[in-house]
Amino acid sequence: MTTQIQARDLSKRFERHTRRAGMVGAMRGLFDRASETVTAVDAVSFDVARGEIVGYIGPNGAGKSTTIKMLTGVLTPSSGEATVAGFTPWSERRKLAQQIGVVFGQRTQLWWDLPLIESLELLQHVYRVPEQRFRENFTMAAELLELGSFLNTPVRQLSLGQRMRGDLAAALLHDPQVLYLDEPTIGLDLVAKTNIREFLAHLNREAGVTILLTTHDLADIERLCKRIIVIDHGHIVHDGDLARLRDKIATERTMTVDFDDPPTLDDQLETRGMRLLDQTGQRVRVAFERSRLTAPDVLTALTEYGSIRDMSIEEPSIESIIQHIYKA
Amino acid sequence: MDKVADFRNDLAVALRIALLRIRGQMQYRASFWMQIVGNFFVNIAEVLVTWSLFQHFDNLGGWSLEEVILLHGLAMVTFSLGDTLSNGVQSVPQMIREGTFDRNLVRPMSVYLQSVVSEVSARHFGHLTQGVLLLGIGLATAPIEWSVGRIAYLPVIILSGTAFFTALFTVEAIFAFWTVNGVEAVNAFTYGGSDLGQYPLHIFRRGLRLIFLWLVPIGFMTYYPALYLLDRADPLGLPRAASFVAPLAALLFCLVIRFGWRAALRRYTSTGS
Ligand SMILES: Nc1ncnc2c1ncn2[C@@H]1O[C@H](COP(=O)(O)OP(=O)(O)OP(=O)(O)O)[C@@H](O)[C@H]1O
Numbered sequence: 161m162t163t164q165i166q167a168r169d170l171s172k173r174f175e176r177h178t179r180r181a182g183m184v185g186a187m188r189g190l191f192d193r194a195s196e197t198v199t200a201v202d203a204v205s206f207d208v209a210r211g212e213i214v215g216y217i218g219p220n221g222a223g224k225s226t227t228i229k230m231l232t233g234v235l236t237p238s239s240g241e242a243t244v245a246g247f248t249p250w251s252e253r254r255k256l257a258q259q260i261g262v263v264f265g266q267r268t269q270l271w272w273d274l275p276l277i278e279s280l281e282l283l284q285h286v287y288r289v290p291e292q293r294f295r296e297n298f299t300m301a302a303e304l305l306e307l308g309s310f311l312n313t314p315v316r317q318l319s320l321g322q323r324m325r326g327d328l329a330a331a332l333l334h335d336p337q338v339l340y341l342d343e344p345t346i347g348l349d350l351v352a353k354t355n356i357r358e359f360l361a362h363l364n365r366e367a368g369v370t371i372l373l374t375t376h377d378l379a380d381i382e383r384l385c386k387r388i389i390v391i392d393h394g395h396i397v398h399d400g401d402l403a404r405l406r407d408k409i410a411t412e413r414t415m416t417v418d419f420d421d422p423p424t425l426d427d428q429l430e431t432r433g434m435r436l437l438d439q440t441g442q443r444v445r446v447a448f449e450r451s452r453l454t455a456p457d458v459l460t461a462l463t464e465y466g467s468i469r470d471m472s473i474e475e476p477s478i479e480s481i482i483q484h485i486y487k488a
Numbered sequence: 489m490d491k492v493a494d495f496r497n498d499l500a501v502a503l504r505i506a507l508l509r510i511r512g513q514m515q516y517r518a519s520f521w522m523q524i525v526g527n528f529f530v531n532i533a534e535v536l537v538t539w540s541l542f543q544h545f546d547n548l549g550g551w552s553l554e555e556v557i558l559l560h561g562l563a564m565v566t567f568s569l570g571d572t573l574s575n576g577v578q579s580v581p582q583m584i585r586e587g588t589f590d591r592n593l594v595r596p597m598s599v600y601l602q603s604v605v606s607e608v609s610a611r612h613f614g615h616l617t618q619g620v621l622l623l624g625i626g627l628a629t630a631p632i633e634w635s636v637g638r639i640a641y642l643p644v645i646i647l648s649g650t651a652f653f654t655a656l657f658t659v660e661a662i663f664a665f666w667t668v669n670g671v672e673a674v675n676a677f678t679y680g681g682s683d684l685g686q687y688p689l690h691i692f693r694r695g696l697r698l699i700f701l702w703l704v705p706i707g708f709m710t711y712y713p714a715l716y717l718l719d720r721a722d723p724l725g726l727p728r729a730a731s732f733v734a735p736l737a738a739l740l741f742c743l744v745i746r747f748g749w750r751a752a753l754r755r756y757t758s759t760g761s
């Protein structure tokens with residue numbers, strides 16, 4: 161297993177000039193500008209192996225984009241080291257650029273006044289992609305991302321979803337080893353999101369492209385990422401399997417039970433370690449600690465209130481897990 | 489050697505991008521030509537000023553109308569070519585504000601050339617056309633004793649001046665990396681300097697002359713080469729070689745600006761803004 165992305169104690173501090181209030185404050189600002197240091201990324205370390213898809217998540221302002229900018233060579237870190245595809249991003253930016261694809265979801269990489277197809281053809285020359293490779297990659301992207309209907313439309317006239325698909329195609333024409341995606345599904349409808357997820361999964365599976373992805377849409381994570389790295393206030397607070405995270409954090413499960421007749425519940429439930437979430441007619445939902453009770457335990461306890469027709473168990477949603485991490 | 493090959497490829501790609509974008513804009517024929525024609529007339533004021541001057545005086549510091557027109561032509565052609573080439577670079581501050589500059593840093597191509605073609609516009613062709621007309625008239629009517637040397641030097645003057653003005657416009661972008669407010673001051677040098685370059689340098693006060701020769705060497709780009717074309721002696725007393733300094737001064741100036749541009753990029757990659 162070869163390492164494609166390696167970050168070691170990567171930190172980025174920004175100087176932020178603060179404006180003082182009032183006229184006097186403005187006058188003072190002319191002479192000594194008040195500034196504070198913001199540590200956007202704080203000693204972040206991780207390895208990403210070739211062919212992995214890693215979800216890089218965290219609340220607004222956590223430091224996700226800043227990390228990606230350092231790993232693409234856009235920003236020089238304040239301290240720490242990194243290697244991507246064998247290069248140090250900020251000192252070997254041009255060589256690295258040939259090996260990576262970047263999609264900043266909020267901003268297009270395309271030339272806004274040119275038809276999509278011309279933008280893609282220009283990128284062939286920028287990256288010096290041999291004609292044969294270009295044709296293959298272009299055909300694949302055009303087919304999977306369904307670009308056909310708007311290839312000849314100027315980029316400025318594309319809808320957000322079309323533009324994003326165009327940007328994705330643009331990012332992989334040169335067979336990048338590593339793909340960085342900063343919020344690639346932001347603002348898209350469900351169809352476009354699904355299309356993009358399937359495309360990324362395909363790319364990863366068929367071409368072995370390593371993907372580092374930030375998103376606020378946890379459905380992206382569930383579909384694509386086995387591993388997630390959670391960052392908050394510049395610190396990594398979790399790095400590992402999504403499943404393991406669930407075990408570690410989400411200790412409460414929910415059971416939904418349908419009785420034959422509406423049951424009359426009492427506070428015995430609480431003393432047995434269950435929590436009543438709600439009851440509507442025959443349907444009852446209870447939460448329980450997985451460390452204290454098993455599902456059969458709960459079921460046995462509930463049969464005392466009447467005969468049971470149906471039941472289901474819900475694992476905690478990723479949303480609730482992530483929320484839990486952010487709060488901690 | 490690698491670097492040279494990279495640069496040649498970058499140039500070819502930049503040219504391709506520029507041509508495609510100009511072609512794209514030409515599809516909106518009316519607005520394309522309107523821009524150019526508009527730009528032609530917006531810039532005509534300078535010429536009218538000179539023309540009205542000559543209604544009252546029959547020379548300007550000893551130079552005839554034809555000779556001043558030649559100088560106008562040289563200054564305008566080089567200025568507008570530089571303006572056109574640096575169009576994209578001039579929009580770098582705006583790209584940084586909007587966050588679109590980052591993409592220039594994640595592609596395997598010179599950041600400067602990417603900036604150059606990030607905003608392509610034929611707008612300044614109006615000004616350029618005017619410059620070409622004036623230069624043509626000046627060359628045809630001014631008293632020039634044509635020789636091989638003079639014919640050969642003409643393109644050198646144009647190229648040097650174009651490179652010089654492109655670099656001068658880059659100064660503006662460089663300053664914008666440090667301060668939002670200082671840019672006005674730099675404008676005084678670009679536009680003020682180009683105005684000044686259209687008139688015989690010796691009519692200006694000493695302070696201005698020194699600035700626009702030794703700090704921002706516009707005088708070496710237009711006035712001194714014109715002295716050679718017109719076979720005039722320098723009233724300011726510099727040696728005759730001053731007429732041939734243009735390419736060297738342009739090169740030096742470009743190197744200084746290149747240094748500044750790199751510092752600006754370093755600043756950007758460390759502050760992200
Ligand atoms: N160029 C900059 N100058 C100063 N501060 C910055 C700069 N870029 C980012 N920051 C600050 O660094 C912190 C991290 O920002 P970053 O953009 O990396 O967050 P993020 O995790 O991508 O957030 P989001 O989910 O909103 O995109 C924030 O506090 C932000 O204000």
Ligand SMILES: [Mg+2]
Nearest residue numbers: 224225226342
């Ligand atoms: Mg972000």
